[in-house]
Amino acid sequence: MPTALRPASPQLDARPLYRQVEEILLGRIVGGDWPPGHALPSEPELAAELGVSQGTVRKALTELELRHVIERRQGRGTTVSRHNSETARRHFFRLRDLSGSAVISRIIVVSCDEGRAEPWEAAALGIREGDPVHHLRRIRLLDGSPRIFERCTLSATLVPGFGVPPGEFAQELYVYLQQAHNVTIRRAEEDLSAAGADAETAEALGKPVGTPLLMVQRIAYDVANRAVEVRLSMIDTERHRYAVRLD
Amino acid sequence: MPTALRPASPQLDARPLYRQVEEILLGRIVGGDWPPGHALPSEPELAAELGVSQGTVRKALTELELRHVIERRQGRGTTVSRHNSETARRHFFRLRDLSGSAVISRIIVVSCDEGRAEPWEAAALGIREGDPVHHLRRIRLLDGSPRIFERCTLSATLVPGFGVPPGEFAQELYVYLQQAHNVTIRRAEEDLSAAGADAETAEALGKPVGTPLLMVQRIAYDVANRAVEVRLSMIDTERHRYAVRLD
DNA sequence: AAGTGGTCTAGACCACGAC
DNA sequence: TCGTGGTCTAGACCACTTA
Numbered sequence: 184m185p186t187a188l189r190p191a192s193p194q195l196d197a198r199p200l201y202r203q204v205e206e207i208l209l210g211r212i213v214g215g216d217w218p219p220g221h222a223l224p225s226e227p228e229l230a231a232e233l234g235v236s237q238g239t240v241r242k243a244l245t246e247l248e249l250r251h252v253i254e255r256r257q258g259r260g261t262t263v264s265r266h267n268s269e270t271a272r273r274h275f276f277r278l279r280d281l282s283g284s285a286v287i288s289r290i291i292v293v294s295c296d297e298g299r300a301e302p303w304e305a306a307a308l309g310i311r312e313g314d315p316v317h318h319l320r321r322i323r324l325l326d327g328s329p330r331i332f333e334r335c336t337l338s339a340t341l342v343p344g345f346g347v348p349p350g351e352f353a354q355e356l357y358v359y360l361q362q363a364h365n366v367t368i369r370r371a372e373e374d375l376s377a378a379g380a381d382a383e384t385a386e387a388l389g390k391p392v393g394t395p396l397l398m399v400q401r402i403a404y405d406v407a408n409r410a411v412e413v414r415l416s417m418i419d420t421e422r423h424r425y426a427v428r429l430d
Numbered sequence: 431m432p433t434a435l436r437p438a439s440p441q442l443d444a445r446p447l448y449r450q451v452e453e454i455l456l457g458r459i460v461g462g463d464w465p466p467g468h469a470l471p472s473e474p475e476l477a478a479e480l481g482v483s484q485g486t487v488r489k490a491l492t493e494l495e496l497r498h499v500i501e502r503r504q505g506r507g508t509t510v511s512r513h514n515s516e517t518a519r520r521h522f523f524r525l526r527d528l529s530g531s532a533v534i535s536r537i538i539v540v541s542c543d544e545g546r547a548e549p550w551e552a553a554a555l556g557i558r559e560g561d562p563v564h565h566l567r568r569i570r571l572l573d574g575s576p577r578i579f580e581r582c583t584l585s586a587t588l589v590p591g592f593g594v595p596p597g598e599f600a601q602e603l604y605v606y607l608q609q610a611h612n613v614t615i616r617r618a619e620e621d622l623s624a625a626g627a628d629a630e631t632a633e634a635l636g637k638p639v640g641t642p643l644l645m646v647q648r649i650a651y652d653v654a655n656r657a658v659e660v661r662l663s664m665i666d667t668e669r670h671r672y673a674v675r676l677d
Numbered sequence: 678a679a680g681t682g683g684t685c686t687a688g689a690c691c692a693c694g695a696c
Numbered sequence: 697t698c699g700t701g702g703t704c705t706a707g708a709c710c711a712c713t714t715a
Binding site (some may be wrong): 250251274279290369371373375376377378379397398400403418423424429430 | 437453497498522524531574604616617618619620621622623624625626642645647665667670671672673674675676
């Protein structure tokens with residue numbers, strides 16, 4: 184069933200055609216018609232279905248590709264992005280060792296509880312104070328040593344029934360969210376500062392209280408731009424650096 | 431004089447045409463034929479001169495625009511990017527106040543000397559140990575308070591005769607480099623960590639030695655991808671945050 | 678009114694991947 | 697071999713800026 188992009192009646196939507204195409208395609212992905220890993224119709228097929236030229240479809244697909252919503256490969260086709268440990272880390276894990284190389288990371292879940300949103304969590308997640316949330320505490324081992332203590336808060340309305348067992352957890356959180364809860368994280372905002380280690384963090388990392396740590400507050404958003412997670416990471420930067428490229 | 435993009439003899443350059451166009455245009459900008467602020471020929475003119483279609487020129491220009499080398503405006507034309515305090519800050523100054531708003535910043539030059547490159551400086555700048563460099567120390571006031579102490583090292587071969595007087599300095603360093611030394615910074619890499627304040631920094635910021643500070647090491651590259659500056663910034667994050675977007 | 682970049686089309690050919 | 701996305705062309709019309 185072709186989507187009516189340009190009805191006979193005068194078009195009030197003044198946005199460029201390729202923006203509208205982009206939104207239609209994104210809608211199908213967000214709505215679950217095309218789940219992660221699904222192969223999209225070919226460009227000529229999409230063009231015919233939507234009643235636009237292949238060039239317009241291409242421009243829309245290029246935008247979605249830049250936002251990592253889809254992946255295109257010559258000869259193979261276009262698929263909805265699927266998180267895996269590589270892409271999840273490349274996009275959302277900025278730590279490198281002192282030589283600039285990627286880091287081997289292991290994750291230990293300390294605890295996972297249900298709770299109510301504190302004011303700062305509610306503000307970050309765009310929900311109301313007291314709304315149900317899940318709390319997750321994790322320790323990350325970088326190259327074998329405990330270097331990061333993370334306190335994560337997830338909006339329970341977006342990931343109902345969330346829960347992971349304590350102990351080592353091999354999977355990246357965002358891969359797990361996609362596979363187990365059908366929630367795809369697409370972007371995040373981080374605010375960085377320096378702080379002395381608090382008691383809980385100091386114990387988790389085996390450092391004295393007050394040790395200077397890199398504190399990262401992250402808010403993660405899904406494909407539909409909903410805030411899913413707010414996370415406070417306390418990072419021991421003795422042997423690692425948080426890498427940023429400005430261009 | 432048209433540039434021969436596709437000679438009669440078989441073309442060995444297998445790169446796409448638009449990449450070659452991109453390189454030609456970038457070459458004219460780097461070479462100084464088109465200085466910052468200069469208006470480029472129109473797309474049809476470039477297409478005719480280079481012997482390609484306007485669509486190919488457009489794709490090359492789009493790439494350069496994404497890299498902030500040029501700026502395009504409908505009806506007005508395309509110009510070579512010129513640093514000003516707005517763009518310089520938007521790209522290279524990541525600090526926000528606790529509400530996420532931009533910050534009013536003043537710069538005080540503490541000292542400016544000539545010197546020889548230490549090993550770590552030489553490694554960062556891609557020069558040899560002992561090569562001539564300029565050292566610059568600055569204090570930044572954010573919203574009126576001293577919050578950042580910066581130690582900058584510039585490669586003297588790229589900015590010969592560099593020098594700024596001590597005291598307040600209204601201009602952004604990269605704007606000054608472009609206007610006074612014809613060097614345009616286009617991108618930078620930053621490595622972030624947490625560290626206790628050393629004696630020099632503690633005095634500059636009026637904080638006790640050992641106060642946790644955000645330490646940022648930046649390497650700045652010009653349009654020709656040469657390392658121009660390495661900078662160590664010590665930042666008091668009591669009332670400010672370093673903002674990063676991951677997408 | 679003239680000229681610029683922005684959008685959109687229709688069609689050609691090529692490089693790559695899967696069968 | 698076939699279908700995919702990648703490149704390239706030629707030309708139309710539109711929206712914006714400047715004069």
